[in-house]
Amino acid sequence: MxxxxxxxxxxxxxxxxxxxxxxxxxxxxxxxxxxxxxxxxxxxxxxxxxxxxxxxxxxxxxxxxxxxxxxxxxxxxxxxxxxxxxxxxxxxxxxxxxxxxxxxxxxxxxGDTATDATPAPVAMPASPRPLHSPAYSALIALGRACPQLALSAAECADLEDLAAQWLERGVTPADFVRILTTGLPKVIHSPGAFTRKRLIAKVPPEPLHSVRPEAPPxxxxxxxxxxxxxxxxxxxxxxxxxxxxxxxxxxxxxxxxxxxxxxxxxxxxxxxxxxxxxxxx
Known part of the structure; x- marks a missing residue:
């Protein structure tokens, strides 16, 4: 040796x-x-x-x-x-x-230690697909936290992309609900229109892209x-x-x-x- x-x-x-x-x-x-x-x-x-x-x-x-x-x-x-x-x-x-x-x-x-051999595919049990996206679920949670913002299925689908922007920018579902349900007026005549306006007005800024560290020698x-x-x-x-x-x-x-x-x-x-x-x- x-x-x-x-x-x-x-x-x-x-x-x-x-x-x-x-x-x-x-x-x-x-x-x-x-x-x-x-x-x-x-x-x-x-x-x-x-x-x-x-x-x-x-x-x-x-x-x-x-x-x-x-x-x-x-x-x-x-x-x-x-x-x-x-x-x-x-x-x-x-x-x-x-x-x-x-x-x-x-x-x-x-440093690439991947092998050339291709492993045989292993059958995995199919996992159930989630019923809703995280953004859609966050919109549903608004109505549970505050009945004034209870949204219909059509309104949730219409606002889903706007809500997704919040989550993509690092906002957690819990913070999403807290921010959108804080400081509400006593009467909300159109929960969908109100939520849309608030989603646009209060959208957080995009996160700063961190500088990638230099590769070690x-x-x-x-x-x-x-x-x-x-x-x-x-x-x-x-x-x-x-x-x-x-x-x-x-x-x-x-x-x-x-x-x-x-x-x-x-x-x-x-x-x-x-x-x-x-x-x-």
Missing amino acids: AASGYGKQSAPGQAPRSQDDFAHLPVREAYIAAYIDRLPDGAAVDIKTLAKQMPAYGQQAVATALNKLSAVGHLRRFRETLGEGRTQWVSRTHFSRTPRDDAWWERFLS SRRVMECTGCGLPGRPEALSGGLCRACHGEPPTADRTVPVGEDVHALVSRLRLLARTRQPMAPR
Whole structure:
């Protein structure tokens, strides 16, 4: 097992195990994938540890196999904090026996842990529909609280939209009744017309829209399966950087084309902070 907080993590929403889970892979990759799949969460899955457990394959072979498993979507490596308010960064290998594409792993990185599996619909007993809307019921309550404002069914239906505006603006049914029945004249000749006038005249203001708090900074970043370099998901196709993909370097790597230099510096600072001696992954 890896040190606490490190090691293998099973991805959500995987299909049940079957003998054909890794039939699409070459023999070496299929063997290593099946071995990792059966390890418990928290197990060390770094290159050295896997090579020790599988004498048939050396460290170089294991490293190459892990890169290929990453490229076809079976695993990604993330660097993340141990929890809310924690500053220690750990490296975890998230493994899925069901291969995922880059878009799925990017959603998972952002915190979307919804599974791909669609649960079978469960028949639920039909619950009785309410006879009236909350606004309609609030209008009925006026007559119960004050007989002078007893409304007919037609009047309640006619005033329902106006009453709904009150409830949508945060007024509770109890406050609705209290406000509309306070300070009434001794004689009300037309409860419907009187209530309409009062609903319009005393409608409360719309609530202020609260400012949405800024999203907290991400506590998880993807890193290249091959070399461990952190980067944006779109820059790590198949979980691998350009170099680990075997692509030739660009003519000028000091100022990447189309990339914000400030963003690059931020990532390098993150790398410097998180590049510290870590337990096996």
